[in-house]
Amino acid sequence: MSNRRTIADPKNLHLGSGELFFNGEFVGTLQGSVNFQRTRSFAEQRAGDSLLPSKAYVTMEDCVLTAEVAELKLENLKKAFGSLATIESAPQVMKRTEFITLVGTDPTTLGETPVVGSIKVYSNTRETEYVVTTDYTISGADITRSVGSSIPDGGTVLVEYNVSDATARKLTIGGSCDLPSYQLDFIEHECGSDPVQITIFKAYANTDLEMAFNSRESGDFLFHTISFKGLRDTTKAPGKQLCDVIIGTAS
Numbered sequence: 001m002s003n004r005r006t007i008a009d010p011k012n013l014h015l016g017s018g019e020l021f022f023n024g025e026f027v028g029t030l031q032g033s034v035n036f037q038r039t040r041s042f043a044e045q046r047a048g049d050s051l052l053p054s055k056a057y058v059t060m061e062d063c064v065l066t067a068e069v070a071e072l073k074l075e076n077l078k079k080a081f082g083s084l085a086t087i088e089s090a091p092q093v094m095k096r097t098e099f100i101t102l103v104g105t106d107p108t109t110l111g112e113t114p115v116v117g118s119i120k121v122y123s124n125t126r127e128t129e130y131v132v133t134t135d136y137t138i139s140g141a142d143i144t145r146s147v148g149s150s151i152p153d154g155g156t157v158l159v160e161y162n163v164s165d166a167t168a169r170k171l172t173i174g175g176s177c178d179l180p181s182y183q184l185d186f187i188e189h190e191c192g193s194d195p196v197q198i199t200i201f202k203a204y205a206n207t208d209l210e211m212a213f214n215s216r217e218s219g220d221f222l223f224h225t226i227s228f229k230g231l232r233d234t235t236k237a238p239g240k241q242l243c244d245v246i247i248g249t250a251s
Contacts, residue, residue: 014033014034014035015034015035015036015186015188015196015198016034016188016193017029017030017031017032017034017188018030018034018186018187018188018189018196019186019187019189020070020184020185020186021183021184021185021186021187022182022183022184023182023183024183024185028070028071029070029071030067030069030070030071030186030226031067031068031069031070031071032067032068032069033067033068034065034066034067034068034186034188035065035066035067036063036064036065036186036198036245037062037063037064037065037066038061038062038063038242038243039060039061039062039063040058040060040061040062041058041059041060041061042056042057042058042059043056043057043059044056045057061242062229062230063200063229063230063242063243064206064227064228064229064230065184065186065198065200065203065227065228066207066225066226066227066228067225067226067227068224068225069222069223069224069226070222070223070226071222071223078171078173085171085172085173087169087170087171088169088170088171088172089167089168089169090168090170091164091165091166091168092164092165092168092170093115093162093163093164093165094162094163094164094165094168095160095161095162095163096110096111096112096114096160096161096162096163097158097159097160097161098110098111098158098159099124099156099157099158099159100143100156100157100159101154101155101156101157102136102143102144102145102149102151102153102154102155102157103145103153103154104145104153105144105145105146105147106144106145107139107142107143107144108142108143108144109141109142110141110142110143110159110161112141112163113140113141113163114138114141114161114162114163115161115162115163115164118161118162119132119138119143119159119160119161120159120160120161121135121136121143121151121157121158121159121160122157122158122159122160123155123157123158124156124157124158126158128150130149130150130151130157133146134146134149134150135149135150135151136149136151143159179204179205180204181202181203181204181231182202182203182204183199183200183201183202183203184198184199184200184203184228185197185198185199186198193250194247194248194249194250195247195248195249195250196245196246196247196248197244197245197246197248198243198244198245198246199243199244199246200228200230200242200243201230201231201233201236201241201242201243201244202230202231202232202233203228203229203230203231204228204229204231205226205227205228206227206228206229207225207226207227210223210224210225230242230243
């Protein structure tokens with residue numbers, strides 16, 4: 001039985017999951033439906049009043065690699081966003097929310113130490129904001145229900161506060177700038193099929209990215225519908241300036 005791939009759509013190469021590299025550095029996995037598309041526009045030249053063209057040439061050419069889902073490491077977010085900014089490693093103020101139960105006048109300790117003055121306490125539906133001192137008191141990370149508080153004894157409240165995250169990292173994005181480009185290699189290893197490698201000599205991220213936080217694990221994120229577009233590599237010979245498509249032999 002042949003392991004050769006069948007391409008139903010001649011304009012597209014439909015691929016399975018595979019590994020993604022920027023400038024030779026592994027950055028994550030493309031999952032789901034991965035599609036490589038090359039499009040061209042043509043012009044024809046006719047001599048005199050001839051009805052038949054005597055010459056044709058390409059007027060526009062594009063290649064795009066898209067994936068339904070992309071798993072990228074946090075360290076490479078800036079490449080996926082096309083950002084030129086440096087990822088900053090410095091303490092950052094971040095918001096936290098948690099539910100706690102307040103019983104009598106016993107203190108309840110928050111999960112993290114809040115920034116002074118940042119605590120707000122609400123009913124668990126956020127319909128009511130309780131008043132510090134009148135309804136509760138604060139001491140460091142401890143919250144205590146006040147005598148005569150409108151918070152029910154044994155009631156659950158929602159606490160919103162800020163923390164200083166000493167190990168946080170920040171990437172600032174936005175605004176007009178020249179997008180960075182890099183060599184992109186996508187290597188597909190679909191079981192039972194001939195391996196395929198797509199190399200775009202100069203590529204940039206050309207789509208908005210939707211981050212799936214519900215799928216986050218160990219600092220990684222999932223992106224839905226990610227796309228990379230090829231640019232002309234002027235260091236290469238005419239007709240060979242966009243990409244390589246390599247199809248190997250299944251082992």
